[in-house]
Amino acid sequence: MTDTLAVADGLVLTPAFDVVEADVLVDADAGTVIEVGPDLAAAADETLDAAGGLVIPGLVNAHCHAAMTLLRGYADDEPLDTWLREHVWPVEAALTPDDIRAGTELALVELIRSGVTAFADMYFAVEEVAAAVEAAGIRARLGHGVVTVGKDDEAARADLEESFAVAERLDGAADGRVRTAVMPHSLTTVADDLLAETADRARDADVPIHFHLNETPDEVAPIVDEHGVRPSAHADELGLLTDSTFVAHGVHTDPSEFDVLAERGTSVVHCPASNMKLASGMAPVQAMLDAGVPVALGTDGAASNNDLDLFDELRDAAMLGKLAADDAAAVDAETAFRMATAGGAEALGIDAGRIAAGANADLAVVDLDAPHLTPAHDLVSHLVYAVRGSDVRHTVCDGRVVMRDRDVLAFDEAAVRERAQEHAVALVARAEE
Ligand SMILES: N[C@@H](CCSC[C@H]1O[C@@H](n2cnc3c(=O)[nH]cnc32)[C@H](O)[C@@H]1O)C(=O)O
Ligand SMILES: [Zn+2]
Known part of the structure; x- marks a missing residue:
């Protein structure tokens, strides 16, 4: 029965x-x-x-770094580049798998409390993330984030291999609630030859690709200078854009790029709170939708938001969308809600949203x-x-x-909070030693 x-x-x-x-x-x-x-x-x-x-x-948070709850409120009021290089990356270098488990469990409690039933996560120690998702009972598209700038060839190769290994190992975990993707961090933090290799191997393995695209002008100018084309065209030349690819941000994206993204069926995950907090800019959301680009909604990590409440994102997306379009009719309520449900499901390649x-x-x-x-x-x-x-x-x-x-049935919320608090304090102390 x-x-x-x-x-x-x-x-x-x-x-x-x-x-x-x-x-x-x-x-x-x-x-x-x-x-x-x-x-x-x-x-x-x-x-x-x-x-x-x-x-x-259930809402779909289509771009997150869940364990970054541990860095909530740690480094505020900085632009992306300094925030990442001077504050976040040094602390992340001291992260242990146990820290990531603790931070992810805290994130899951927060996500579930605000009605999220699926999310995409780019981080490392993805086994820990998957185990937390399995316990929590929701769905996720998980991947290991690859950064190769500042690494020697061997370390860069190891990071890339880990991304594919994780994608293969964890796909279908938690009774199919966990799916995977390969996740090169961005076009400016991963070397071109490795991006091209990522595209080829992802196609062969039939695994989606997720990366940060055009979050700030600093991610656009170097590519235009070096390759003479906009970043979306460059990504397309590398073979990265398919209908299973989803990219985060798309803030500094021009109309020629809308066409490439729409033609490939690549989803853009809009992260309005993160974009405002880091002063990254206003994504042209209504213009992208009008051009046929699939748009979803995400919080990004809690260190640049600073919470994982997707209802905040809904409101921010509607508000910022109007400001960006200079039109109060832009990104209306139904449009915003579709982004957080069916749009997120499409980005993640899962059946949800209705x-x-x-x-x-x-x-x-x-x-x-x-x-x-x-x-x-x-x-x-x-x-x-x-x-x-x-x-x-x-x-x-x-x-x-x-x-x-x-x-939240899977977790003792007080214990999760206490554990996250302890891990966060010890992590920062270790990193600042
Ligand atoms: N394996 C990589 C880790 C990449 S995980 C994904 C990365 O994205 C970073 N991140 C978080 N939010 C943003 C954002 O808004 N833009 C770009 N990167 C971000 C996050 O801090 C994390 O380092 C390494 O060895 O460094
Ligand atoms: Zn991000």
Whole structure:
């Protein structure tokens, strides 16, 4: 007999962006939605109370460095280049796998609490990240970040090989909830010959590629100077852009690049908070969407955000998108919400982002009973402009409840926080020795 779960008595956001009163009946074994409709709770084995709430597809955080929660608030108010080279990288050099486990568990608690059911992560000690994801019960596209600048040939080669080894070893882990990608850090931090090799081998192994693209002007000028083409064209010449590739940021991207990205079907993951905090710039999100570029949403790491609440990102994306386009109609609520759901699913190459019969049962229940969500003229507007991560009451992934009444089931939250705090303090002390 199948094990069923009913998300009962709430409102449900449909794929057409209508809000209906319905129960969601889930096959907990298969991890899929059986039916969306009235009065489905009576026959279910287990019920999740959604009364007073809105059931939404689980959010997808399509660009993250989860373990960087350990560096939250460690080095603020610096531009990308100094922030990375003078502050972040020296501390990261002292990271241990245990640190990464502790930081990732903290990130997972934060992600699940704000209704995220899938995320992409670029970091190292990816075994630890995968083990934490397996325990947490959500989905992820994981990869080892490769940086070759400043390394000798042997160290650079080892980093690249690790990226492919991780992608092969961990793909399909956690009952298929963990998928992988190869993740060269960016076009300016990985040598060209290794980028070309990455593209070739990724195609042969059928593994997606994820990297940072055009985050700052410093990532554009050297490529234009050396190769005479924009970075997206250069990436395309190297063979890096396919429909399974997804790139982070795309801030300093011009219309010729929109065409390349759209033609290849490469998704851009917009990270508005990180882009504002590091003063990287405003991504031309509406223009990219108009040109047919698939756009998703991400937080980036907690050290440049400084939290992992994707509802903040929704609001920031809508706001910054208007400013960038000089148009209040740009990046409207529905557009922003699609980026954080179906857009993220497309970027990660997973089936998610909608609540409908047959779809993966990845969803969250948002409490609507709050002063900042009153009155309720338009709930899609609320999701983007007014809901906070802390409004999420339950999170379900793959048909299983991962948070019930704000209690993340896989972890003892107090212990996770304490462990992260201890690891963060010891890490910084070691790095600054
Ligand atoms: N194996 C590499 C590590 C790369 S992981 C991915 C890297 O991206 C860094 N990172 C985090 N946020 C950003 C960003 O916004 N832009 C570029 N890099 C970032 C992060 O600190 C981490 O070092 C090594 O040996 O250094
Ligand atoms: Zn990043």
